[in-house]
Amino acid sequence: MAGRIPSQFIDQLLSQADIVDIINARIPLKKAGREFQACCPFHHEKTPSFTVSPTKQFYHCFGCGAHGSAISFLMEYDNLAFPDAVEEVARQIGVEVPREDNDYQGPDYRPLYDLLEQCRKFYAWLLRHHPDAPKAVEYLKQRGLSGEVAATYQIGYAPAGWDNLLKEIGKNDTQIKQLIETGMVTKNENKQYDRFRDRIMFPIRDRRGRVIGFGGRILGDEKPKYLNSPETPVFHKGRELYGLYEARQAQKQVDRLLVVEGYMDVVAVAQFGINYAVATLGTATTDQHLELIFRTTQHVVFCFDGDRAGKAAAWKALETALPHMRDGKQASFLFLPDGEDPDTLIRKEGQAAFEERINNALPLSEYLFEKIAEQVDMRSLDGKARFAELVKPHLERLPEGIFKDMMMQKRDKTIGIHQQGQTSPREHFSRPNKQSKTGLNTIPPVRRAIALMLHFPAECTDTTIAENFYNSDHPGLPLFCQIHDFINQHPETSLGSILEHWRDTPESQHLHKISQLELDILPEDVSSQLEGVIRQVQKLLADHEWQQLLQNKSPGQLTEGEKKRLQELQSLRNIKSDN
Secondary structure (H helix, E strand, O other): OOOEOOHHHHHHHHHHOOHHHHHHOOOOOEEEOOEEEEOOOOOOOOOOOEEEEOOOOEEEEOOOOOEEOHHHHHHHHOOOOHHHHHHHHHHHHOOOOOOEOOOOOOOOOHHHHHHHHHHHHHHHHHHHHOOOHHHHHHHHHHOOOOHHHHHHOOOEEEOOOOOHHHHHHOOOHHHHHHHHHOOOEEEEOOEEEEOOOOEEEEEEEOOOOOEEEEEEEEOOOOOOOEEEOOOOOOOOHHHOOEOHHHHHHHOOOOOOEEEEOOHHHHHHHHHOOOOOEEEOOOOOOOHHHHHHHHHHOOEEEEEEEOOHHHHHHHHHHHHHHHHHOOOOOEEEEEEEOOOOOHHHHHHHHHHHHHHHHHHOOEEHHHHHHHHHHOOOOOOOHHHHHHHHHHHHHHHHOOOOOHHHHHHHHHHHHHHOOOOOOOOOHHHHHOOOOOOOOEOHHHOOHHHHHHHHHHHOHHHHOOOOOOHHHOOOOOOOHHHHHHHHHHHHHOOOOOHHHHHHHOOOOOOHHHHHHHHOOOEOOOHHHHHHHHHHHHHHHHHHHHHHHHHHHOOOOOHHHOOHHHHHHHHHHHHHHOOOOOO
């Protein structure tokens, strides 16, 4: 079973990752002084109140209160569990996530991934060595595929026969059971046989590059022409996109994704240098597909045949896309000439002409309005009223924001309504919703010290604290000491890293509240401020101990040792705290 992720690794990971890059890949950020800003992705708003601090490696929304580290953001925005969010951050900076041995109870699918990788290697070997492989190679050549592209997409071959894979990999009962569980072998009554036979094999990889299933294209005349792996514990076709892993590997920053129909379309356009195509796996575009796409890029281009079926699929994709059209997201629609698909068309006209088609694809806004306008007579008032009625439910599905406002304005302009005093969409970014900053003197001393260390850990690493702080049970002081030690052991740490280190602890909620404070202080003043607060805490502790010593005794009853301690405490009580 997979073990717990070491906390030291998470600390190190967040010191290496850049929260701005991670969030900007999902929602467009704009520079705003030392920070970055956007409309919050976690609630509807027109004025941006969501800020990201590269210094603190921390995000915070002044509108809804959402805040945290890069890991927290991925958990919230991508709907990931904590380990998956850590894995995603690690993947982006190219490191492996270590695990500790423990009694982790979650399902461990690593044997299934390992088995599917063995299947991939076997199919790749068969494409080079099986006696019937030449016909598969010839088919790929006829489709214009080079060996390089075939290797990039790890294309293989499953020869005719009922048990090639079963004999090669199903060496024991455990492996046979795993082959059945992954859908590579079909069990029918008491008979077991390979699912894929006499097919070109296309491995389907997840975002981490793990093989999760296969698609097979028949070489003969059997049906179906294309066959996918069934739903399994590691493969859910409504959540995966063929070619996404390869597109992300080909480009550090994916400017756009082209959604095509099938495997051959993806690899065919890649052959001509268009390495950003992906395909759904025998399903219409789902919400999960759109979420996956918009985590990777801001712009998606749907490519469909120009026939009735293609236009029906395009309209369904538009309806699915509407709730995902947050500000900054783009969706366009490319319709191909009758009888053409991306594979055939790009071979006819080449990369430049095909990319020109992509560049001129119909924006979602135009496609929506044109499609509905076709259903009414836009020359009459009744037709325009009907147009407004038909377009209304579609506009209501858009998230609140600038794009929705502009679509409403476009609707009004289309039907001839000109509203007075309407706010320009650009004005949404001219009135940031800033929370008033907190004066340090309004916060209790220990809380103030913790706040300084949370928000300015680098400026607090050289500060020393008294030994009696570690032995005190004064509220908040044990936590203050722990954070002080942590930032000195991790001088490169940040606010986001500190919050993650204390995740799921009793102190976590307390730290999250302090993290939301906007401190009215300059970084260069932090060190002296913290020293002043520490002196104030020393006075508090001295006052407390002084009162305890004299609580049940008069000065005449004190021992020599207690009298000496009173003198020491008096000196501490006389220290100026500068606060």
